[in-house]
Amino acid sequence: MVLKQSPTKKEIDHLLTRGVSLVEKEADLRRLLVEGNKGEPLRVKLGVDPTHYDLTIGHAVVFRKLRQFQRLGHKTVVVIGDWTARLGDPSGRLEARKALTAEEVNANAATYLDQFFRIVDKDQTEVHRQTEWFDKFNLGDAIKLLGFKTVAQMLERDDFSKRYKSGIEISLSEFMYPLLQGYDSVALRSDVELGGTDQTFNLLVGRDLQPIFGQAAQQILTMNLIVGLDGVKKMGKSLDNYIAMTAPAKDMFGKLMSLPDQTMRSYFEALTEVENEELDEFDRKMSEGSLNPRDVKLRMAREIVTEFHNAAEAAEAQEAFIRQFSERKLPTDIPDYQLDSAKNIVEVIVEAGLAASNNKARELIKQGGVALFPKGASSDSERISDANYTLDVIDGAILKVGKRQYIRIKA
Incomplete structure (x- = not known):
């Protein structure tokens, strides 16, 4: 790997400010970006817990920042948290996160890395698993690691503090989590560690531990977390407000337009x-009323879909979106749903995969999000507002659920 000689101020500014929440000791990191670590590329670490087989575009925020470091010649060091995932990360939560088995972690890790390398250059990446060093730990090593932090220091962490004050239990194993993640930085001699804003405490623990083991303290860069489809809470699978990295282009485009x-x-x-200058221009024109926000959102959706697919698929997705929603036309690729006999509308919605649960289906009906086109695309829609509604077998009828989901009834 070749360290890029003399990166420009604009390149460094872009790296350290675009979407960035915090840079710990920014002056030191700027110097390292120019000089490297004794002339060598920086080791830029990301720790990941493979808690699910599917990643969201929210995960890609940090992945893209890693790619920016790579373009300046630095090395990505990704750590698969096959130990910490078995503890459960308490970051940003008011309850303990469900721990996983070793088998679940390994299965998730395989698909995780496949999606990770869609964005990050594999040739500039080292992949490690925590078992490389923690499988060698004994009880004495674990107790020694616990001795580096006090209970009072742990309770400075926002999520622990809230749970403690609310009387919500905190297990001792959860206190181990930031120490194990911090020790990863020692094991890998990390120069820089990245993460979302919810990981700040854990990253600082790594920075504190390294000097104890005779290493220079790592630099820390945290990224702003994007909100989910509700526009309020952090994007996450548990809240069902996410866009999957592997979502089809048309589905991804439609969800982006719903933001x-x-x-x-x-x-x-x-x-x-x-560029930021163009974004500033968008903001100015929208505020003065000379630019329609919808046009800006179309540009946003097209750029993001291109990132995860390609320009041709993004253009096709935009065309399909405009045809379907602006011209009030139904999509042409509606999947068929076999209906043998009349059935309750809630059952149909859940069986067709249009809602995750009966309660979610009832909520959609209550909110007016379910409609029937009894004669297919040529007919007007009829809103279904009663969760006890019985859907008859009407060959060719189209059921719409939410803003973008459709099925065609087949007898």
């Missing part, structure tokens, strides 16, 4: 390379 207008700037900054 509230106020989220557009953060999505542009986190997931595209559109």
